[in-house]
Amino acid sequence: MDVLTVTLNPALDMVMEVDDFRVGSIHRIFDSAKVHVSPGGKGINVSMYLDQLGIKSVAVGILGGLTGRMFHMRLKKDHDGITTSFLYVEDETREDMTISDKNENTLTEINLPGPKIDEKHLNLFMKKYTALLSRVKICVIGGTVPTGVPLDVYRGMIEKAEKSGVMTIVNVHGEPLTHAIKAKPTIVKPDIRGSKIVMGKKLETLKDYVESAKEMVNMGTKMVIYSFDIKNDLVVTSEWAYLFKMKTELKSENLLGVGDAYIAGLIYGILEGKDLFESARYGMAAAIADEMTKEKDIGGIEGMNRGLKFVEMERVSL
Amino acid sequence: MKVIDFMEKDVTAIFIDETVEEFIQACARQFRAGMPVVDSEMYVIGVITESDIIHAIVPSYMEMLHSTSFIPDTDIVKERLEDIKNKSISEFMSRKVDVLKTTDTLLSAAALIIKHGYRFVPVIDEENHLVGIVTRAGLLKALLK
Numbered sequence: 001m002d003v004l005t006v007t008l009n010p011a012l013d014m015v016m017e018v019d020d021f022r023v024g025s026i027h028r029i030f031d032s033a034k035v036h037v038s039p040g041g042k043g044i045n046v047s048m049y050l051d052q053l054g055i056k057s058v059a060v061g062i063l064g065g066l067t068g069r070m071f072h073m074r075l076k077k078d079h080d081g082i083t084t085s086f087l088y089v090e091d092e093t094r095e096d097m098t099i100s101d102k103n104e105n106t107l108t109e110i111n112l113p114g115p116k117i118d119e120k121h122l123n124l125f126m127k128k129y130t131a132l133l134s135r136v137k138i139c140v141i142g143g144t145v146p147t148g149v150p151l152d153v154y155r156g157m158i159e160k161a162e163k164s165g166v167m168t169i170v171n172v173h174g175e176p177l178t179h180a181i182k183a184k185p186t187i188v189k190p191d192i193r194g195s196k197i198v199m200g201k202k203l204e205t206l207k208d209y210v211e212s213a214k215e216m217v218n219m220g221t222k223m224v225i226y227s228f229d230i231k232n233d234l235v236v237t238s239e240w241a242y243l244f245k246m247k248t249e250l251k252s253e254n255l256l257g258v259g260d261a262y263i264a265g266l267i268y269g270i271l272e273g274k275d276l277f278e279s280a281r282y283g284m285a286a287a288i289a290d291e292m293t294k295e296k297d298i299g300g301i302e303g304m305n306r307g308l309k310f311v312e313m314e315r316v317s318l
Numbered sequence: 319m320k321v322i323d324f325m326e327k328d329v330t331a332i333f334i335d336e337t338v339e340e341f342i343q344a345c346a347r348q349f350r351a352g353m354p355v356v357d358s359e360m361y362v363i364g365v366i367t368e369s370d371i372i373h374a375i376v377p378s379y380m381e382m383l384h385s386t387s388f389i390p391d392t393d394i395v396k397e398r399l400e401d402i403k404n405k406s407i408s409e410f411m412s413r414k415v416d417v418l419k420t421t422d423t424l425l426s427a428a429a430l431i432i433k434h435g436y437r438f439v440p441v442i443d444e445e446n447h448l449v450g451i452v453t454r455a456g457l458l459k460a461l462l463k
Contacts, residue, residue, distance in 0.1 A: 069348070069349070076326070080327065081327075083327040083328065083329055083449065083450065084327065084328045084330070085328065085329045086330065088344065088347035088348050089347075090347070124340070127333060130358070131333075131359060132329070132360065134358075134359045134360065135360060135447060
């Protein structure tokens with residue numbers, strides 16, 4: 001087992017295709033192919049992409065109730081290569097429902113609340129997390145922090161991992177990110193989909209992004225990856241900064257989960273012994289491969305290698 | 319077919335210092351009949367099942383009776399569980415544990431289950447870490463494929 005992925009607040013994603021969706025009307029779906037149920041959450045997604053690349057991972061997190069059980073069973077059914085270890089609580093796992101109306105080109109989302117986690121269960125989880133750290137090389141921490149859990153929880157988790165000699169890759173946002181940075185995670189990919197404010201600073205221009213990444217590098221992180229201008233990634237280390245771009249002739253089919261595919265590709269490169277620059281290329285290639293398909297699918301190592309041909313790099317001054 | 323091909327890749331386990339109540343809740347929430355007991359590095363050091371707990375709370379004289387239906391229901395079992403629920407599972411677990419290796423055959427797994435009546439058997443890797451479990455249903459499902 002090489003990789004541990006952590007998703008404290010996973011969700012069962014349900015996408016329903018309803019043409020001509022109207023508020024206040026009854027819509028019956030007769031074709032089961034128009035309902036897609038899948039386990040979701042940043043760490044879980046990374047595990048699913050790693051599975052496609054033939055990399056074994058153990059996915060840990062907190063699940064609850066019958067929804068949690070359904071989440072777990074679905075994950076097992078679709079991804080036999082993923083080892084799991086979930087802590088179960090009484091409250092139900094989050095459900096995120098999306099109504100996709102292709103005629104009107106609209107998405108309507110309803111996100112249900114997740115479980116409230118008390119101190120006792122958090123401590124139990126941390127114990128399981130610590131035990132599993134002894135068996136992996138890389139730990140991926142991603143997603144939101146559940147209700148009841150302190151916002152600096154990731155900081156403690158990163159400190160434990162780094163102390164055990166485990167490389168950490170962090171993909172979080174907001175205040176949990178600000179706390180997490182202090183523990184000097186190896187690689188940070190800030191999640192800026194919801195807000196472009198990172199560590200109290202608003203990011204607008206490329207210079208803002210470079211400065212923000214440099215600040216994190218100066219605090220001890222080895223590499224920072226920012227999604228910039230939707231299709232580009234800014235990658236910054238203490239020695240260089242590059243914009244990784246997708247060749248413009250390619251048409252995107254889907255942007256969902258692309259950031260998680262990036263992390264899986266990055267891990268592939270690292271485990272293959274590549275340096276950070278080369279690994280970032282693999283990350284970008286996996287993201288491109290994922291963008292080319294409608295589902296969360298990078299087409300295995302072959303698909304990622306095809307993606308490599310569409311990666312362009314442009315040096316950015318530090 | 320080897321154990322690696324049909325085992326459930328789940329390393330959910332319980333630590334030796336967790337309580338009986340925590341174990342019961344974990345089993346109920348995950349529809350499990352028992353769990354491997356591991357140390358802080360995920361080495362399997364025992365197994366605990368619901369039967370171990372039921373055995374501990376039902377008075378031993380009940381086992382000697384041919385019929386128990388004439389005995390009025392009292393709260394004795396509930397009281398006994400109340401007495402032990404905060405105790406460590408280490409007092410009730412089995413320390414002698416049969417395990418399977420990922421390279422063992424399905425036939426040897428089936429034989430082990432039949433011989434001892436196990437509902438599940440922990441699976442370990444070459445370094446003796448827990449890597450999954452074999453269940454009766456999982457074994458039969460693999461044969462149907």
